[in-house]
Amino acid sequence: MRPTTSHPPTRRRRALRALGVVATMLTMLGAGVLAGPTAAAAQNPYERGPAPSESSIEASRGHYDVSSTIVSSLVSGFGGGTVYYPTTRSDGTFGAVAISPGYTAAQSSIQWLGPRIASQGFVVITIDTNTRWDQPSQRASQLEAALDYLVEDSDVADRIDPGRLAVMGHSMGGGGSIEAADERPELQASIPMTPWHLDKTWPGVTVPTLVFGAENDSIAPVYSHAEPFYNSIPDSTDKMYIELDGATHFAPNTSNTTIAKYSISWLKRFVDNDTRYDQFLCPLPDESAIEETRGSCPLG
Numbered sequence: 001m002r003p004t005t006s007h008p009p010t011r012r013r014r015a016l017r018a019l020g021v022v023a024t025m026l027t028m029l030g031a032g033v034l035a036g037p038t039a040a041a042a043q044n045p046y047e048r049g050p051a052p053s054e055s056s057i058e059a060s061r062g063h064y065d066v067s068s069t070i071v072s073s074l075v076s077g078f079g080g081g082t083v084y085y086p087t088t089r090s091d092g093t094f095g096a097v098a099i100s101p102g103y104t105a106a107q108s109s110i111q112w113l114g115p116r117i118a119s120q121g122f123v124v125i126t127i128d129t130n131t132r133w134d135q136p137s138q139r140a141s142q143l144e145a146a147l148d149y150l151v152e153d154s155d156v157a158d159r160i161d162p163g164r165l166a167v168m169g170h171s172m173g174g175g176g177s178i179e180a181a182d183e184r185p186e187l188q189a190s191i192p193m194t195p196w197h198l199d200k201t202w203p204g205v206t207v208p209t210l211v212f213g214a215e216n217d218s219i220a221p222v223y224s225h226a227e228p229f230y231n232s233i234p235d236s237t238d239k240m241y242i243e244l245d246g247a248t249h250f251a252p253n254t255s256n257t258t259i260a261k262y263s264i265s266w267l268k269r270f271v272d273n274d275t276r277y278d279q280f281l282c283p284l285p286d287e288s289a290i291e292e293t294r295g296s297c298p299l300g
């Protein structure tokens, strides 16, 4: 009778056993790779899109294809605008951002930010104000009205997580962003860009705030606007100041990679709680396009 067990392994069996070990190792590796994003998503239900890199935050478009819809100027509370949002229905809800232009300007002056930020995984509305001469307080109310419209009345309401909202704005719209954050502490982030406001001190702001100043701004000089605004926000609030090197008041009015990459990182970090973006914010950024940076690292 031929024994079926306790043979010395043949060459072919040794080869098969070795293959089995390799297969097991590959399976474990594969499981590890697959478990990574799943485990992270379970920890943070708001994370959207792939892991970021320097090039992904600098790119003119991010991971998501973007659709848009126009909001009539007859809407109540603000002057209408354009909503940019990720086209997909497969990734759940997104945070939302309202963006105001500055004094005398139309939404077209800040419109480049709409698709650029939406393509990273946000619903974005670029607004017109009721009149082009509205002051920062009025722009604050209109930013808030635009967010209310987005989550309550808009065609994209079901794509938005109403607890994850943010504001941005240029000049008097930036002053409006600070004021909106002061009025609505439940906002998750505020990004005033070369902001202008008569009120220089904001000790009540608890919303994480990224202030952009421009070194050569003669309309809202950083020493009397962006810097005192930033400095007056309590140190207990997550805050950052980025001064654009050699830039003027109008830097936020055309595509600007420095504004985009740190705005995306700030929104991801505080609207989505996505700590994968901490690497771009802390330690404080230091690159040739930046004159000066201040901030309250570590974040959170």
Ligand code: 9J3
Pocket: 101, 102, 103, 104, 170, 171, 172, 173, 196, 219, 220
């Ligand atoms: O929104 C802005 O550009 C504010 C700068 C400005 O012209 O203020 C003067 C009243």
Ligand code: ZN
Pocket: 215, 245, 246, 291
């Ligand atoms: Zn400089």
Ligand code: ZN
Pocket: 222, 227, 243, 292
């Ligand atoms: Zn400075």
